[in-house]
Amino acid sequence: MNRAEEDYIKTIYELTTQKNQSLIKTNELAERFGYTDQSVNEMVKRLEGKKLVSFIPYKGLSLTTKGKQVAIRMIRSHRIWEVFLTEKLGFSWESVHEDAEMLEHATSDQVLEKLYHYLGDPIHCQHGNPIPDLKGKMEPTTNLSLADLEVHDVFEITRVLDFKELLVYLNEQNIKLYDHYQVIEKDLFNGIIKIKRDSEEKTISMKTAKMLFGQKVNS
Ligand SMILES: [Zn+2]
Known part of the structure; x- marks a missing residue:
């Protein structure tokens, strides 16, 4: 899977949880990425072919179980790297996002698990977002602002x-x-x-x- 595909999966997951709805419209994805509807549709077809998303015409799309696993792994990797960059390398909380975006795609399971334990199995990243555990479970997030x-x-x-x-x-x-x-x-x-x-x-x-x-x- 390439980085663009992984980013799509992660974004579908984030939109689904943020909006608390099971289906996402392709134009919501186009809006989020700033891409054309056509390029989003092509990507959705590709992800459907890999059994990562299921698409219901005119209704929207959702992640399959396999797709969800990929999304949670990306989120986990991203947030673990954020903890490492801030706690161990002294980065400030506003400057870790881009590096974590790159590192999340480049990390093997083995490195990720070692890093996670090295950091003491953290529960949250520096922004307060929950880190999924080894089984993919994470604390529910509060949406009270x-x-x-x-x-x-x-x-x-x-x-x-x-x-x-x-x-x-x-x-x-x-x-x-x-x-x-x-x-x-x-x-x-x-x-x-x-x-x-x-x-x-x-x-x-x-x-x-x-x-x-x-x-x-x-x-
Ligand atoms: Zn964070």
Whole structure:
């Protein structure tokens, strides 16, 4: 399997889990990659031929069991490399994505398992995304975002989108994983949310708040 095929498989998996739906439309894939419908259709045919996806005309496509295994392996490899790059090589969390994208395709099972144990069988990557275990099982992810909370609620950030501009911004704002913030004002008209940690107040956009996931904690 080549890198383009693996990336398709991974993206189909991610779209299915993000949207929590069993079928993905080919135009959703075209949109995500910025490719033409025609090139997406050709790739889907190729993946169907390899029994990695099943396609129902006019309905959409889904991964087969074999396809899911490939996707989970890629995700596992990606996130294990992210842990290695940040914890062992000192990379910052905003700068590991591209290298992990390359390394995930180039890693044998043997290297991956050694690396995983070397890192102490980590459960999450640096962005709070769960790492599937050896059997492909992973912790369910929370989809509750900071934007969903009400004034006075206290929120613990446990996962952020792995998106460079966001991560750089969070560094500037000194917002980290596992920080607790209380919502002190929600201004939907202007699209901003004011949050507080100890005595420090911050104003962030609702757009950013929608990219920070976690859980409500008792204040
Ligand atoms: Zn990550």
